[in-house]
Amino acid sequence: MISIGSIVIRVDDLQRQLDFWTAALDYVPRRPPEEDFVVLGPRAGPGPNISLDRVPSTVQVPPRIHLDLYSEQQASDVDRLVRLGASRVEWSKRPADADYVILADPEGNRFCVVDAAVRPRQGIDAGNEAEED
Secondary structure: OOOOOEEEEEEOOHHHHHHHHHHHHOEEEOOOOOOOEEEEEEOOOOOOEEEEEEOOOOOOOOOOOOEEEEEOOHHHHHHHHHHHOOEEOOOOOOOOOOOEEEEEOOOOOEEEEEEOOOOOOOOOOOOOOOOOO
């Protein structure tokens, strides 16, 4: 069986991104950061690892992959993430009643903050049941 061990984000400024993502997710380094790489994991409880890999790269818009962060308090979490250095991303195709807000980290990597009060977390809080139409 194969499982996801870590989701890797390419970064230019490892320390800046380390500061952002640890504060954003309440994650901690699994071991001391190397010069160009660090694996982050939840401070408490289970959850996926996020790795930061310092490799020069260009942010792709739209991104081919992005993180969906689930929040029970979407508005306050979005405000907190913006104070930490994230920026809001406007998208003309976003529906007016969307349950997500698009943000970008300090280097422009996009992610969404999904209102978990509206949409239960699939496979975690929803008892592994598929969404019904």
